[in-house]
Amino acid sequence: MTRPLPRSSQPARRFAVVGAGMAGVACARTLAQAGHAVTMFEQALRPGGRTTAQESPCGSFDAGAQYFTVRDARFQRALDTVPGLCRPWSATTVRVLDAAGRVAAAAPPPGEPHWVATPAMDALVRTWAEPLAQAGQLLARTAVTRIERDSLRPGGWQVRTETLEGATQVHAGFDAVLLALPAPQAQALLEQSALAAPWGPALAGVDIAPCWTLMLGFAQAVRPGLTTLGPQWNAARSTHHRIAWLARESSKPGRSQVERWTVQASPAWSREHLQDDAARVQAKLLKAFSEVTGIRAVPTHSEVRRWSYAQTQSPLGRPFLWDAATGLGACGDWCLGHRLEDAFVSGLELALAAA
Template sequence: MNERGIVAVLGAGMAGAAAARHLAEAGLRVRVFDKGRGVGGRMATRRVGDLQFDHGAQFMRARGTAFAGQIDRWARSGIVAPWAGSERSVGVPSMVEPVRDLLSGLPVQSATTILRLHRDGAHWRLEDASGAVHGPFDAVAITVPAPQVMTLLAASGVILPDIAHASYAPCWSFMIAADTSPPEDLIEPGAGPIGLIAYDSSKPGRPPGIRLTVHATPDWSRRHLEAPRETIVAELVRATRDCLGSELRPSHMEAHRWRYAQVENAVQVPCLYDPACRLGAAGDWCLGARIEAAYDSGLALADAILNDLGHPA
């Protein structure tokens, strides 16, 4: 692995997947590393027996031409479909599918937490939590949430300007299987504990049954961030009942804590990249709280790497 044109991509969410695919299509070799058990990042799906919940991002929307074109390609392939209005698209049969499509055929090493980056002459080596070392790589693209980028860079003695300006709001995600369906596919009260209620079962390609995903508001999630999960479940099932005005009679309930759920302050640049050491970072924290922002940022970082390595995009 010492020829030119080998790039390590850290993070297998939308930004990392977009960067990895763009680099691979330009002729570079990539290796993707992610600390999770699977790909998708916050485009996540939880499966419990026969139950399925999109407990992370609920849908995608396109403002620009690049992501609109990508959504159109996915739609023609049956990978996404409209939901709760023609402007909202969801992955089929789960929100993970668009990321899985971008990473198809690329080497992805899951359950691998990279703790340090080591500069070795003109190359990088990556040290993971088990002590294993990966590389050498000609460039590194980091696409995890900004606080995790900062932790990794600090441990590696590397600085990227402006990244400290990015900040996130947390979110408690509450999943419930019940016997009463909501009046609408998507409800967004945005006040009190409840930010949104998504009728998971109404999304195209989903298994039958009544399943809801509830996202708490940022302020409520921040105040209850360290509360026990059983407390969160009890509070949010009451708030969901109050919001819907009906009994739910749940057969399954659980909660998931997203510490870095939604970008509050973005750095307002497409990506960060240092050509002197061929290392950069990308994510929705660069451009804004949208899946499209993560996609566009990943493409921008890939273009910066391609230009630097002499592979024009």
């Protein structure tokens, strides 16, 4: 992904990429390598999207994406440009649990490697975004609030932005605007911009479930000397009505050895309790965590994070959305599924189509 791509025979163009998760960074980097001018806008403090790590006194948590797999040769070639950054996670003790928290069946070792970036999941996206940041092409802490036609350049685009500090600005001169956002957010931005993209109606059919995530740290327990706290497995897909996934963060390579767990609520439970008070959600998920793992110790660190758009339930069914006549496009994992690789492929293919 760091190798320069062959320059297009077409003149260089200017692109605005909205969102700096995996899809946005893959898209922006591909366009930049093809010789185009790119400005990437990200409302969060730094790039990462759903790979964002949450820091705590006990160590970091992969609050969103837990691991990734590699099935597309293009993704593998991109990973080869950052050797050693990602390492296999041997979570071969994954179990399927029943609603009472008992081990119902042992899952066989996964048929494909599970990979994690080090020292946290967002390291991969942040590393790929760094050249753009150094070139001044990544504007973090900057939300795009409106997309509109360029007032000085017919056929072009400009975007209005607002920083976390409240400063507003207009960025003009773009040939195309590419939305690397969850489908509902892309749809909302088009609506508040009073724009009707030709592919806009396709967004309505995409369903992305929310997710409440609980992060627990036990400073009194440090691996690998730990032998008594919790189960022997390091990850589980659960059938408990509240919990869909649990992972021992300290079992992942390159992490702090302080015992830490990430607990992700099920899509159905997260939808039902999406607007609940965070403290209430934390208490309910902590109770469910104890039921599933048998860990009754009081955590020294506990917090929750709500992801409004976490896991695609009904994908678009094609890699990206693009209309050459208007210069508007969209990409994201939701185009193909919910895997991190889906986001990469979507961003890459949109860039190749738009370039």
